[in-house]
Amino acid sequence: MNTSATHTGSPQSADRRSFVRVMGVLSGVIALGHPLAALLPSRAWAVELRVLPSAQAAALLAMIRTIAPHDTLDDAAYALVVSAVDGEAAGSTQARTDLTAGLASLGDGFALLPEDARTLHLKAIENGAFFQSVRTKTLTTLYSNPIAWAHFGYEGESFSKGGYLLRGFNDLKWLPDVPPADSGALPFG
Amino acid sequence: MPRFELNDTDVVVIVGSGAGGGTMANELTRRGLKVVLFEAGKRQSLATFSQNPSEAFAQLTWLEPRSQSGTWDPVKNSPTLPAWHCRTVGGTTVHWTAATPRLQPYELRARSVYGDIPGASLADWPIDYDELKRWYQVAEKRLGVTRRNGNPGLPASNNFKVMHAGARRLGYKRVHTNYMAINSRARDGRGFCIQQGFCAQGCKTGAKWSTLYTEIPQAEASGRLDLRSECFVTRIEHDDAGRASGVVYRDAAGVEQRQRARIVCVAGNAIETARLLLLSESGRFRQGLANGSDQVGRNYCHHVLSFVFGIFDQPVSFWRGAVLAGVVEDENIHDPRRGFAGGYHLELAMLDLPTLPLIGLPYGWGRDYASIIDNYRNMAGMLVNGEDLPRADNRITLSTTRKDAYGLPVAHIHCDPHANDVAMRAHATGQGRKIYESVGAKRTVVSSIPPATHQMGTARMSHDPAQGVTNAHGRAHEVPNLFMSDGSVQTTAGAANPTLTIVALALRQAEYIGREAAGGRL
Numbered sequence: 001m002n003t004s005a006t007h008t009g010s011p012q013s014a015d016r017r018s019f020v021r022v023m024g025v026l027s028g029v030i031a032l033g034h035p036l037a038a039l040l041p042s043r044a045w046a047v048e049l050r051v052l053p054s055a056q057a058a059a060l061l062a063m064i065r066t067i068a069p070h071d072t073l074d075d076a077a078y079a080l081v082v083s084a085v086d087g088e089a090a091g092s093t094q095a096r097t098d099l100t101a102g103l104a105s106l107g108d109g110f111a112l113l114p115e116d117a118r119t120l121h122l123k124a125i126e127n128g129a130f131f132q133s134v135r136t137k138t139l140t141t142l143y144s145n146p147i148a149w150a151h152f153g154y155e156g157e158s159f160s161k162g163g164y165l166l167r168g169f170n171d172l173k174w175l176p177d178v179p180p181a182d183s184g185a186l187p188f189g
Numbered sequence: 190m191p192r193f194e195l196n197d198t199d200v201v202v203i204v205g206s207g208a209g210g211g212t213m214a215n216e217l218t219r220r221g222l223k224v225v226l227f228e229a230g231k232r233q234s235l236a237t238f239s240q241n242p243s244e245a246f247a248q249l250t251w252l253e254p255r256s257q258s259g260t261w262d263p264v265k266n267s268p269t270l271p272a273w274h275c276r277t278v279g280g281t282t283v284h285w286t287a288a289t290p291r292l293q294p295y296e297l298r299a300r301s302v303y304g305d306i307p308g309a310s311l312a313d314w315p316i317d318y319d320e321l322k323r324w325y326q327v328a329e330k331r332l333g334v335t336r337r338n339g340n341p342g343l344p345a346s347n348n349f350k351v352m353h354a355g356a357r358r359l360g361y362k363r364v365h366t367n368y369m370a371i372n373s374r375a376r377d378g379r380g381f382c383i384q385q386g387f388c389a390q391g392c393k394t395g396a397k398w399s400t401l402y403t404e405i406p407q408a409e410a411s412g413r414l415d416l417r418s419e420c421f422v423t424r425i426e427h428d429d430a431g432r433a434s435g436v437v438y439r440d441a442a443g444v445e446q447r448q449r450a451r452i453v454c455v456a457g458n459a460i461e462t463a464r465l466l467l468l469s470e471s472g473r474f475r476q477g478l479a480n481g482s483d484q485v486g487r488n489y490c491h492h493v494l495s496f497v498f499g500i501f502d503q504p505v506s507f508w509r510g511a512v513l514a515g516v517v518e519d520e521n522i523h524d525p526r527r528g529f530a531g532g533y534h535l536e537l538a539m540l541d542l543p544t545l546p547l548i549g550l551p552y553g554w555g556r557d558y559a560s561i562i563d564n565y566r567n568m569a570g571m572l573v574n575g576e577d578l579p580r581a582d583n584r585i586t587l588s589t590t591r592k593d594a595y596g597l598p599v600a601h602i603h604c605d606p607h608a609n610d611v612a613m614r615a616h617a618t619g620q621g622r623k624i625y626e627s628v629g630a631k632r633t634v635v636s637s638i639p640p641a642t643h644q645m646g647t648a649r650m651s652h653d654p655a656q657g658v659t660n661a662h663g664r665a666h667e668v669p670n671l672f673m674s675d676g677s678v679q680t681t682a683g684a685a686n687p688t689l690t691i692v693a694l695a696l697r698q699a700e701y702i703g704r705e706a707a708g709g710r711l
Contacts, residue, residue: 066555067554067555068554068559068562069555069556070562070563119555135554138554139543139547140243141543142543143542143545143546143562144241144242144243144542144543148542152542152562152563152565152566153504153506153565153566154508154541154542155506155508156240156241156508156541157240157241157387158385158386158387158509159240159385159387159393159394162383163382163383163384163385163394164383164384164385164386164510165382165383165384167509168347168506169347169384169386169509169510170347170350170510171347171506172347172350172503172506175350175354175628176350176354178349178350178353178366181365182342182345182353182365183342183343183344183345183349183365183366184335184341184342184366185341185344187373187374187375187382
């Protein structure tokens with residue numbers, strides 16, 4: 001995945017971007033040899049942000065990684081959550097105000113703190129609306145995209161492949177088979 | 190498809206097109222009655238169903254906001270979705286996972302068998318079990334239930350192999366691939382199950398029974414069904430004699446319309462059914478239509494539900510296959526020595542990503558929480574489905590804080606679990622953990638109370654009009670041509686997933702309405 005140095009995000013300057021509405025950018029490169037590299041059209045990824053400057057986006061990304069820490073899950077998946085939160089803030093003044101205030105409450109340098117310190121910090125604000133909103137967005141977004149599905153081994157959509165009837169729905173070998181009386185024969189043959 | 194006149198006083202109006210409403214539409218049109226079937230949601234099809242879980246959720250779910258209160262977990266864990274059911278043609282039969290157990294004889298006599306339990310509002314059903322059983326048999330043939338009437342069981346999946354081995358090791362005897370309204374062989378013009386693992390997103394092969402592609406098209410073929418999808422009924426009106434005279438609704442363009450009716454059947458899923466009755470208050474029915482007993486919305490039951498997961502050293506791939514095709518039946522008994530009244534099923538279950546962290550895990554975040562999801566490949570899962578006790582104050586009311594797009598108060602749900610529910614949950618989840626531990630689970634995980642997928646009791650049938658809303662035919666005690674045709678009529682919850690019972694009662698109610706209408710009494 002993304003190099004280890006960029007686990008908390010690799011915010012880059014937005015200056016060279018020409019899009020007027022872009023505030024910040026999160027970007028990264030999926031490592032050569034990673035299974036995803038073969039699936040995606042390009043190993044490089046970038047998410048443009050409409051509300052968050054890059055430094056705040058990095059703080060948000062660090063917060064999301066602390067809520068749902070999967071060490072070998074690529075930043076590209078986490079950036080989707082940042083993008084979703086940013087998109088919501090772009091759509092409402094109230095959401096923008098809440099997000100800016102929430103991120104400010106994390107303090108400067110949050111993204112650079114060790115995980116234990118970030119966790120302690122988040123514990124203290126856990127019951128607040130800001131944390132709860134980011135937690136919910138993390139669960140709904142982080143685990144519902146093909147990057148995460150490939151990472152966790154979830155095979156997902158099956159109709160186009162004929163379901164799992166001939167693709168391992170009963171291939172478990174480390175326990176005995178169920179006796180016929182409690183099961184049912186396959187629907188053919 | 191015919192379009193009946195708005196002022197046609199000869200039509201039967203049905204509100205809701207799910208297990209109850211869709212079945213009623215077929216049965217009443219078959220008997221020659223003209224039916225206008227209202228459905229708030231859109232019509233989907235096998236082709237439009239999505240196996241992207243988030244897309245399917247947005248496409249099928251009743252997403253109108255609700256408010257809630259009480260001590261049950263969804264107040265904190267699922268504030269925007271206390272109940273998970275559908276808003277689409279076919280209703281929750283599009284989303285259901287198709288387990289079709291019967292209620293047991295003792296469950297219809299809960300008050301007599303369990304006794305007077307403080308804090309509960311138990312009552313016996315006004316229907317004899319043999320009578321219900323007769324209709325179960327008709328319903329099972331209609332739905333093609335597996336392991337009944339010569340229909341083979343579904344084949345065991347990986348997830349079920351784990352449940353079966355563990356349950357047998359614990360000494361359970363009645364452990365099998367469940368009674369399922371999913372074709373194990375091609376029948377009824379629909380193919381066999383190919384184990385897609387997406388029962389809850391709409392079955393893209395149609396192997397799972399849903400009124401969307403069985404009862405409703407049959408009713409349409411009769412030429413007597415006027416299906417109005419994307420039409421939301423906001424009020425039931427009555428005449429000077431106190432008989433239901435029609436409904437007020439918003440059409441697909443949001444314009445208010447008024448449909449006259451000879452008979453009104455409400456099948457909006459028990460939460461919305463109660464809300465509609467309460468919204469229909471009038472000078473004559475000041476507490477809401479058919480609510481002189483003040484029982485509308487009360488006794489709301491939703492089952493004792495919990496997910497239990499086992500994490501193993503080796504893969505299970507529990508997402509492959511029919512979701513609920515497995516059951517342990519042994520605990521569906523009344524045995525007070527366990528420390529609670531009533532019983533429960535342990536049913537096979539899996540949750541996709543992202544649904545697992547959204548509703549299937551205890552509240553949490555951080556390292557420990559994430560480590561559960563890291564083991565997704567190696568998880569086995571089951572769902573506790575037990576009888577919860579009715580309580581007068583576990584109820585649906587009109588929200589005082591939230592309104593829908595038309596300015597009408599949304600449903601408010603209040604739930605405080607009874608001590609009996611708490612004791613049953615502890616026992617059932619404990620047995621679930623033991624099942625997995627007995628076959629080598631390195632960790633077990635029990636969910637908090639997930640959003641309610643089974644809604645019952647809010648217009649319950651009762652012998653005594655003071656104790657319920659409807660009689661033994663689901664007919665409102667106070668309004669002779671008003672019927673409830675969904676899970677709201679269940680006098681108690683029992684431990685059975687409700688759809689088979691809803692269909693059985695709808696079939697019975699349709700026969701009654703047909704007979705009464707033909708005899709000029711309705």
